[in-house]
Amino acid sequence: MKPSGTAGAATLAQKIIARAAGRETVAVGEHVTCEVDLVLSHDSSGPRRYAQRLEALGVPVWDPDKVVLVTDHFVPATDARSANVLAMTRRWAKDNGVNNFYDMQGICHVVLPEKGHLRPGMLAVGGDSHSPTGGAYGAFMVGIGATDMTGVLATGRIWLRVPRTIRVEWTGALGPAMSAKDMILHLCAKLGMGNDYRVIEFAGETVTGLPMSERMVLTNMSAELGAKTGIIAADATTLADIRARGGDVADAVIDQYRSDDNAEFEAEHRFDAADLPPQVAAPHSPDNTRPVDEHLGVAVDQAYIGACTGAKHTDLQMAAAVLKGRKVRSGTRLMIAPASLEATRLAAADGTLEILTEAGAILLPTGCGACAGMGAGALAAGETCISSTSRNFRGRMGDPGSSVYLASPFTVAAAAVAGEIVDPREFVA
Amino acid sequence: MSALAPVAGRAWVFGDQIDTDVLAPGAYMLEPIEVLASHCLEAIEPGFATSVQVGDVIVAGRSFGIGSSREQAVLALRHLGIRAIVAHSFARIFYRNSLALGLPVLICDDLEGVETGQPIRLDVAAASLDAGGRTRACEPLPDFLLDMLDAGGLIEQLSRQLAAERA
Numbered sequence: 001m002k003p004s005g006t007a008g009a010a011t012l013a014q015k016i017i018a019r020a021a022g023r024e025t026v027a028v029g030e031h032v033t034c035e036v037d038l039v040l041s042h043d044s045s046g047p048r049r050y051a052q053r054l055e056a057l058g059v060p061v062w063d064p065d066k067v068v069l070v071t072d073h074f075v076p077a078t079d080a081r082s083a084n085v086l087a088m089t090r091r092w093a094k095d096n097g098v099n100n101f102y103d104m105q106g107i108c109h110v111v112l113p114e115k116g117h118l119r120p121g122m123l124a125v126g127g128d129s130h131s132p133t134g135g136a137y138g139a140f141m142v143g144i145g146a147t148d149m150t151g152v153l154a155t156g157r158i159w160l161r162v163p164r165t166i167r168v169e170w171t172g173a174l175g176p177a178m179s180a181k182d183m184i185l186h187l188c189a190k191l192g193m194g195n196d197y198r199v200i201e202f203a204g205e206t207v208t209g210l211p212m213s214e215r216m217v218l219t220n221m222s223a224e225l226g227a228k229t230g231i232i233a234a235d236a237t238t239l240a241d242i243r244a245r246g247g248d249v250a251d252a253v254i255d256q257y258r259s260d261d262n263a264e265f266e267a268e269h270r271f272d273a274a275d276l277p278p279q280v281a282a283p284h285s286p287d288n289t290r291p292v293d294e295h296l297g298v299a300v301d302q303a304y305i306g307a308c309t310g311a312k313h314t315d316l317q318m319a320a321a322v323l324k325g326r327k328v329r330s331g332t333r334l335m336i337a338p339a340s341l342e343a344t345r346l347a348a349a350d351g352t353l354e355i356l357t358e359a360g361a362i363l364l365p366t367g368c369g370a371c372a373g374m375g376a377g378a379l380a381a382g383e384t385c386i387s388s389t390s391r392n393f394r395g396r397m398g399d400p401g402s403s404v405y406l407a408s409p410f411t412v413a414a415a416a417v418a419g420e421i422v423d424p425r426e427f428v429a
Numbered sequence: 430m431s432a433l434a435p436v437a438g439r440a441w442v443f444g445d446q447i448d449t450d451v452l453a454p455g456a457y458m459l460e461p462i463e464v465l466a467s468h469c470l471e472a473i474e475p476g477f478a479t480s481v482q483v484g485d486v487i488v489a490g491r492s493f494g495i496g497s498s499r500e501q502a503v504l505a506l507r508h509l510g511i512r513a514i515v516a517h518s519f520a521r522i523f524y525r526n527s528l529a530l531g532l533p534v535l536i537c538d539d540l541e542g543v544e545t546g547q548p549i550r551l552d553v554a555a556a557s558l559d560a561g562g563r564t565r566a567c568e569p570l571p572d573f574l575l576d577m578l579d580a581g582g583l584i585e586q587l588s589r590q591l592a593a594e595r596a
Contacts, residue, residue: 150584393448
């Protein structure tokens, strides 16, 4: 096992893992046991999967105050089965003293920071493959399965193998009608989806210039890069966001939790945001991404704005920037499922919602919805959808014979107006 | 029988990026495990579920188990009698799920020349694989993961530890 970097130098991921393992340093490749600072769980992979196993072990949840439970997959209940899952989840939260229980407040990865639970330097786990989203706050957050989750809930500990880090630096300013979604789709094409075990650390002036909601798009879709997680070192923007939600955080975390200048990265990639055109991923994989001008004229039956990665308040504002004073084209349906109640509330307060509804958008309930193949908005055989979500695997949003293109909220909204894929830059002043 | 007991069976060889939808097709996710398992890998290897025998081993390329965090991908293979998976690399959630559910997973860079149907012998604790006419070295698992496999999985390992603490 070769030592990583200059003696004593460490990546951000190594620093968090070492702290949580009670160690001075950790080396790439070694197995360590870490104390878990925060657990995120949802209704699908949650109590319905681990309640019985915990009971069989005969141990309580090790620290209910470190557990955040969210209902987002089966909401709102559409049949008796989903209603029973939700009822069971609510009972379990109450019986086990899990007071950080957010019932139908939004998608877990969005609700977690909205409610102020994330801090830079935390070691966190989530029972969902998009758990890397939390890395936007400088936390090390990974997804785990239900049995692993049972172990964490019983002991408060998890084994981890110390990962290598790939550094991705972005410079230059994003142009009009451009967003973090275009950046991460471009990375899916350039880095591929096989970055197993690696941490992707996003850095550079473009990244630090993004608001938290946009940084979350980058770390969220680290999952589509196949990475263990994604992470962005905390800065003044991060701390301001945490404090605005009433959270306590010390300035010192900025220096404490960042990669050393001489840390060893497995690879360092540089990209220029100023040159980047809008990106679109064609069916049936996020790495099938090309500039929008290679997809112009593809007719769309449905335009969908939803999911943890694509329906936060800023995403709704992007759609509104395109839709203001315009109408969704006849024959195309635009569906919008805001990612959280906060996103809906803010969009109602600032006039965004009115622009969307005036344009003819159909508002759907908040939740994972069609992105997870649940709820409203499923596709028929032969239909084409352009979506602000994160995955376009065959059949994920409905019939296996349907096709899904992934793009930014700007590009999705522009396609809704045109009835076909168009360059969104023509729609913003 | 401990998951660390010597494995002797036949090899089933697959390529890169075998995903969780192929292992545990979404359409059967709410069915009992025997029904779900009967569709395991059918999209790329029809007849797998009916021809696989207890003790067989999966040999695969890169990112085996990529996709969702569903544990049914592991449970289906285990139900069919697969005793271990050897691959160039694994999708990490699948890798963890497999160990947590007591199914040995070994990383091996030296898998060329192994073909479906060949006899295969595996010593999980020694990280040693006999296949295609020679012995091949796998990446060894650390002791605590061998202990987890020996117990039958994470929950069983925890039960052991809790019982020892209470004794």
